[in-house]
Amino acid sequence: MKKILKIAGITLASIVGLALIAVVVAVAVVTSSGRLTDLVKKYAPEFVNCEIKLEKADFTLIKTFPNIGLEIDHVALLNPMEGTSDTLANIDKLIVSADAKRFLNDKEIVVKQCILDHAFVNVFFDAEGNSNLNVFNVSDSEDSTSSSFNYLVNLEEVKMNDTRLVYNDLRSDMRASTDGLNLRVKGKMTDNDIDADLDMSVVSLAFTTPSLKAFANDFSLSFDGNMKDFDLLDGTLEMASPAFSLALAEDYLDNDGFSLHAPLNFSLATLSGHFDDAIVGLNDYQIHINGDAGMAENGDINLDLGVETNTLVIEDVLTYLPEKVQKSLSSINYSGKITITEAQVKGVFNDSLMPLITAKVLTDKASVNIPSLPYPFTDVDLEAFISLNLNEKSDVTINQLKARFNQTDLDADGLVSDVTDDLAIDLNVKADLPMKDIKGFLPKNISLGGRTDVNLKAKFTLDQLMKSLDDYNLNRLVADGSLKIKDFDFNMDTIHASAPVLDVKLTLPASRKGKNRSGAYVDLASGTLKAKVGNDIDATLNGFHLAANADKFKGQLEQMVLNAALDMTALNLSYDTIKVNAATPAITLVTIPAKQKSGLNADVTFSSKNLVANMGQSYSLNTNRLSVDASVHQDKNKIDILNKWNPTADFSLTDATVKVDGIDEPINISNIDFLFNSHELGFRKSTFRIGNSDISLEGNVVGIKEWIEDHKNLMKGEMQLTSNMLDINEIMDLTSGLGRNDDEQETEKEEATEDNPFMVPEGIDFTFGIKTKKSLYDNFDLNDLSGSMTVKDGTLILQEIGFTNKAAEMQLTAMYESPRKNNLFLAMDFHLLNVQISDLLHMVPYIDTLVPMLKTFDGQAEFHIDAQTNLKSNYAPKISTLRAAADIEGQNLSVNDKFAFTKITDLLQVSSDGEYRIDSLDVQLTAFKDEIDLWPSQIAIGKYKVTVDGRMNLDQTGEYHLSVTETPLPVRMGLKISGPFSNLKFDVESCKFPNLYKPNKRNDTEQMYFDLKKKIADSLKANVR
């Protein structure tokens, strides 16, 4: 402003100088003779110390009537200076008028008017302050008198028509230029007061300093007012330009329509003034300004202004904002109308400082479109208070904000701070929200339904919000929200959930809810929530409550950090044929993001009281307490369920009852505690009761995954089974047929619809270490049973089962296979030590069939038998497959059938001395198909030794040979007993094996039989432990 005034002052001084030249010339003309033009040239140097050229000078009365005037054509002032043109001024026509009355009556020359037509004025200051304007000897001429006239300047009117003005000041690098300047200044100066009337128009105006650039076309300026004491300007200033450009540090106006109506009171001395309802027009907008403005000596502009606007279009307003502000808002699109009221502009304005601007802002039907949001905010009605402090931080206090977000109605208040930098939001938001409006914020595979009331208190920066919406990292945001969702509906992939009412509380970031939490914390509660997973799982959750924090939930589920705790008052779940009802179940779920996107890693716990589960009609479980601690590690590349999820689960079942279809007795479980994973099923000590049996089980099952992948692989188990009472019959019923497919069993039904033999489970390799105090098999009590039972891929092996009963100490190794229902296989290796023969016959009735003569004896014996046969489905032996070998050794055996014994001894002439007893018995028997062979064996009766051999057929016929090999008598008799057992025939014959037990006398046949006997006996006893 000061510089503008300076230019104006210089211009006026120049005009005064030119006027004085003209006046002096006029005086000279009047007081002397000669041509006027020559006179001007003559006297001009007295006032102008530069070269002056003029073409013609003449008097005029008409143009200046009633004053006298001098008209000079083509005046040029030439003042060469380095750095600029040598032309100071070039005026096509200069007219100066003087008061004729004063001139004639008082001999005073009073300059009244000065008119310049088509002038060019070039004012120049070099860096040292030298100016081409220093050509007027004004100080000497002003208010001075010539010898015959007093002359003074009392300009009442100055006019400049079509003037080009150039100003160039190298000291401050300030330039100004005008083209087509038309200026009319009318004024009257009284003492120190000036009553002025200024009208100015410029075709083009340019003004530049290093910090300011202003350009205007068709610029007009007028001032109607006065100046008091050459200081106080009081009047009305009008300015207008249809194309005004203004740039300070950045562009503010660019060919904008600009106008100013400014009633002002301005002091030139202090360069300060007061605006009273000044109106700044900017294109279609009006800004009403009241207040004070002034310029300090250092160039600072001090402002204390009140500002109000008419209704503005937001898009336009944004273009007038400082570039810094525009940039901070550039990521958002705005539209609509805005009104600024009660605005204040207060503070210093200079190259580096901006005043504080405060304003009340009202919007009407505005819209805000944030590209990263799925919908724009529309119908935005804002009542806010803006505090724009570009020097520090600018804030917007939102007193009320109403907006619509798709179909959501929002109502908010709060504070938006630092709007020009890192825009920060501290808002309280209430909303009526259709859940589908959230869809855009969620991963694509999630959809929501329902409607909710929202109460949200949020605090974050716009940058944080944008980043969080982009990467779903919510840890940057601070928010507390509550939602009451009605008709809630959730879908994610194959997961579906719904609830009539769902209460949601949200906290961001989740770390505010506790250590080791991140992301978003949500608290969900619903009276009833229904869930469905795929087509298989349906669940109803009553009294549902979920507290969870989730993080990194952009993209796939496996990358999500999820920590959830779910509890409810009741759960009803169905999966295929499985139905579960649980009271107060609780579930926790923790996911651990995989380092590679290979799948979901999650830990899950489940606990419930009073859980009832049914699998169709076949199985049911009722437990007072069930707890599961499980984890899954998903491998997306795998298909089968175990390899895909690699589950690990720790089950604990307490006080439960299991009912299995087909088993009359329920399984009562005291506790079962086992660990399950893809490789292992590990039973910790688990106790349960099945019918009469109490069982404690402990051990491991491995190879589950391999078995599921391919049933040709074996699932292996090593279990320790201990029991006080084990009913083997019931256990066999329970486990019969496990692992066999239905087709196989269906085929077998066609073979034998009546029989249902025990079928050994296939695909497993289980070894049970067994230790029972008392066991029941068939009708036998087995005491202190120990050993192992192996079930391996359709083969059941009782390995070296040792036990006692009243009859004997026993060791049993047995094998049972069931490749087909009609082709079973049974083998046993049975050793009875110190057995009573009568008990032996009772325990193993087959023995009587194999060795019919055994029932003749009684007493302690040692018995070894190895027998095997294939069985039909009704357990009847397939005789063609019968193979058996037996060894019986006894001493001091009593004889039951005294008649037959006496008959034999009599025929053999063997004396028993009246005792029905034999001293020793050592026999080997073999069974092959239906033939049972008694290998030549020696029986000692006192001093007699008899070798017995023979064959018995299963048709109850036989042929036996008894050879007396040692006798006190000289004759060694032989006896053949043959025929059906009901009618045996006794024939005396020669000895068949006289030297079998005489190594030195054996023939080849006896040696062969002896060797085979030994082979039979040795192979039988080899398995005794």
Add this chain to the structure above:
Amino acid sequence: MIVAIVCLAFSMASCDDDTNTGFDKALLYGKWQEGSVFERYNADGTGITWDEADDIMEEEGQPFNWTLSGDILTQEHLTVFGSIIPRVYTVSTLNTSNLTYYDDYGSYHYFTKAD
């Protein structure tokens, strides 16, 4: 002349003895059938027997080891627990199509070659 006839007679008797008491065990190799009963003799001294009347096929048959010494055929049938059930037979006929043997109790078995 009488001496020559006697020598010839001993000689022929000797030949007969050789034929009746010594059989080429290679003739035993293969599958033999007696009704529904089959026996297979392998060159390595193993064998297998089964009775299709009992719904047992060859792959379900029962193993044995065998030796043929002169006309004594010994079978040692093996149980799964390692016991041995010996069978001693006297072979009376063994050629490419027939096998006949019997035991000490006069039980005869007549097999024909099945493959």
